[in-house]
Amino acid sequence: MSDIILATQGVSKYFGKFLALNDVSVSFERGKLSAIIGPNGAGKSTYFNVLSGAFPPSQGTLTYDGRDITGLPQHEFARIGIAKSFQITNVFPKLTAFENVRVAVQARHVRFGLWRPRQAYEEVNQRAHELLALVGLVQHAERPAQDMAHGEQRALEMGMALAAEPKLLLLDEPTAGMSPEETRTMMDLIQRLAGDRTVILVEHKMKLVMGICERIVVLHHGELLADGTPAEVQNNADVKRVYLGQGRSGSHAAA
Structure with missing residues (x-):
């Protein structure tokens, strides 16, 4: 089995005549916690959308687990083992935390049918409770998602993503809008989750990821x-120049 789980080769992305990504080739190693960072307008979100299947690349290839998945429909990504959590929280606000996760588990494990054995639903409930425990939300199982703090909602969304039992977890700005305490809790959670799967996160907070990621x-x-x-990366002269505000001239890419 290859050590590379996800790779882009020569990926570029145009929006009309605007070049948002230019010839990006990166290989992500299996089992590692990696971060994609850069200043505002660096192309991070565009690259995340390519990695997660939301945007097909205009040029280049996307490879997962040795398979070319360039242009694969986005709904197929979860089926092959890629789960994602976007910058904007995406939960069912009126459902409880438990109900949110149970819906996600059911989507993977239960097919529609009139004659489902009771045991099948008990297994779904058990898995939902396990996922809530994994993301630290057992005590909030019966709270409506809309009543939870922002950081708790993000953790809930992560629990829903894990219901797909992914080999690869993609996280877009997981600490966006969080307080310092919520941020610390989220980074601790990400480190725990990375113990059992490959995690790639997109962040603009360079100092935040330096302490937990193996690859930048x-x-x-x-x-x-x-x-x-x-x-x-910290000792890279080009990175120092960019983060000191001495950016290169030329057209800016999308964030």
């Missing part, structure tokens, strides 16, 4: 600026 990919103006360990 830096984008700038839609191009790959740096790629390496946190120490290598």
